[in-house]
Amino acid sequence: MTVTIVGSQLGDEGKGALVDRWGGDADVVVRYQGGDNAGHTVVEGGEEYKLSLVPSGAVRGKVGVLGNGCVVNPRTLFDEIDGLREKGLDPDVRVARRAHVIMPYHRVLDGIEEEVKAEDESGTEVGTTGRGIGPTYEDKVGRRGVRIGDLADRETLRERLEYVVPQKRALVEDVHGLEIDGTDREDAFDVDALLEEFAEFGERLADGGMTVNCSDFLHHRMQAGDRIMFEGAQGTSIDIDHGNYPFVTSSNPTAGGAAVGSGVGPTVVGQGEVVGIVKAYLSRVGSGPMPTELDGDEQEEALADFIREKGGEFGTVTGRPRRIGWLDLPMLRHASRVSGFTGVAVNHVDVLAGLDELKVAHAYELDGEVIETVPATAEEWARCEPIYREFDTWDEVDWTAVAEAGYDALPEATQTYLAYIAEEVDADVYAVGVGPDREDTVEVVNPYKKQ
Numbered sequence: 001m002t003v004t005i006v007g008s009q010l011g012d013e014g015k016g017a018l019v020d021r022w023g024g025d026a027d028v029v030v031r032y033q034g035g036d037n038a039g040h041t042v043v044e045g046g047e048e049y050k051l052s053l054v055p056s057g058a059v060r061g062k063v064g065v066l067g068n069g070c071v072v073n074p075r076t077l078f079d080e081i082d083g084l085r086e087k088g089l090d091p092d093v094r095v096a097r098r099a100h101v102i103m104p105y106h107r108v109l110d111g112i113e114e115e116v117k118a119e120d121e122s123g124t125e126v127g128t129t130g131r132g133i134g135p136t137y138e139d140k141v142g143r144r145g146v147r148i149g150d151l152a153d154r155e156t157l158r159e160r161l162e163y164v165v166p167q168k169r170a171l172v173e174d175v176h177g178l179e180i181d182g183t184d185r186e187d188a189f190d191v192d193a194l195l196e197e198f199a200e201f202g203e204r205l206a207d208g209g210m211t212v213n214c215s216d217f218l219h220h221r222m223q224a225g226d227r228i229m230f231e232g233a234q235g236t237s238i239d240i241d242h243g244n245y246p247f248v249t250s251s252n253p254t255a256g257g258a259a260v261g262s263g264v265g266p267t268v269v270g271q272g273e274v275v276g277i278v279k280a281y282l283s284r285v286g287s288g289p290m291p292t293e294l295d296g297d298e299q300e301e302a303l304a305d306f307i308r309e310k311g312g313e314f315g316t317v318t319g320r321p322r323r324i325g326w327l328d329l330p331m332l333r334h335a336s337r338v339s340g341f342t343g344v345a346v347n348h349v350d351v352l353a354g355l356d357e358l359k360v361a362h363a364y365e366l367d368g369e370v371i372e373t374v375p376a377t378a379e380e381w382a383r384c385e386p387i388y389r390e391f392d393t394w395d396e397v398d399w400t401a402v403a404e405a406g407y408d409a410l411p412e413a414t415q416t417y418l419a420y421i422a423e424e425v426d427a428d429v430y431a432v433g434v435g436p437d438r439e440d441t442v443e444v445v446n447p448y449k450k451q
């Protein structure tokens with residue numbers, strides 16, 4: 001039995017709270033895409049852990065797997081593992097041998113490419129997290145990447161680096177016209193230094209028995225009766241295929257990615273539950289269109305500031321303030337279709353309490369036509385005018401008491417809002433987030449106990 005958790009919007013929907021809650025009923029928690037561009041905070045036994053790569057389940061004694069679809073920065077991985085060990089934990093983390101390695105030159109290139117785009121008039125700066133995600137996936141697809149399995153074999157690693165590093169050097173020096181030698185970029189392009197550092201990571205991974213043939217590993221765990229959770233990072237609208245390209249990340253956060261990025265068949269993922277995580281409004285870190293953004297006038301900006309502060313809408317990885325907007329149904333319908341949601345969890349409904357008005361984009365008007373799902377290009381998306389529906393607002397209540405009492409204790413207006421979302425995305429509400437803590441969740445269905 002598998003449960004796949006998918007971001008329905010632009011990332012930061014509060015997936016961690018549900019991964020945390022339902023992950024307790026799983027034996028193995030698998031990340032299937034992305035890398036240390038994700039960020040989640042896990043609170044366990046009064047301690048707070050900020051993680052970007054280690055699956056949160058590993059903090060709770062589950063097996064945490066980084067699947068073949070991930071890009072792994074071993075520096076971040078071991079920093080996080082060491083940090084957890086210092087706090088007395090012994091996380092069991094396995095890394096797919098087929099996963100690609102984020103090398104220091106990928107991070108340097110991520111920064112340079114963003115700077116170049118920022119200076120260009122085309123306005124295509126993505127606002128990446130700067131973690132080297134895009135350049136690493138580029139090398140994977142270009143068949144010049146370094147994989148986790150390569151770190152175990154010094155000769156192979158040397159061959160890979162000797163092939164690729166001169167190309168990266170030429171890119172920086174000849175294409176971008178920037179210096180490497182004598183600058184702080186130097187070490188990232190030094191084959192010998194990279195070989196020493198990354199072969200050592202390879203030894204550490206091997207000594208700890210941390211690398212796995214992911215498909216095989218998960219197959220055997222499932223045969224033994226283990227329950228799997230697939231933990232999606234980022235969100236549907238920044239999916240490389242289904243998001244608003246080019247303002248996207250370079251992987252597939254949507255549910256199909258769970259199969260491809262782990263080696264578990266799509267029929268197995270599809271027999272399980274696929275839960276879309278929805279934030280009750282929209283937030284976005286990074287650039288790109290956002291038709292419902294609250295930035296039209298001073299009043300809207302004040303409302304965005306209020307929601308941003310109340311909802312703590314600042315990037316976990318970068319600390320950047322997030323852009324804020326009303327809930328966008330065309331985006332959610334698209335997300336539900338692409339991933340085949342069996343249920344949704346709607347978070348942050350407490351943040352919307354006490355507002356004077358509450359709107360939702362039910363559809364868009366695009367060049368005189370009404371459309372109910374998102375268009376395929378960012379340019380069209382930028383031209384979309386939201387067609388709003390207004391909803392009754394709800395007051396501030398004792399949310400902790402509501403979480404304890406259950407769904408019927410939610411304010412009536414909140415229930416109307418939730419029922420509307422469920423109907424439009426054709427999936428039941430499994431949970432409602434009413435506060436930042438794990439306990440502040442109204443659970444309607446636990447997907448592991450449904451079947």
Ligand code: IMP
Nearest residue numbers: 011037038127128129133248249285286
């Ligand atoms: P990258 O994944 O660092 O290449 O960034 C590409 C785009 O995805 C940028 O707009 C980032 O802000 C966004 N992004 C990447 N990871 C996350 C995330 O975990 N939450 C929200 N946005 C993200």
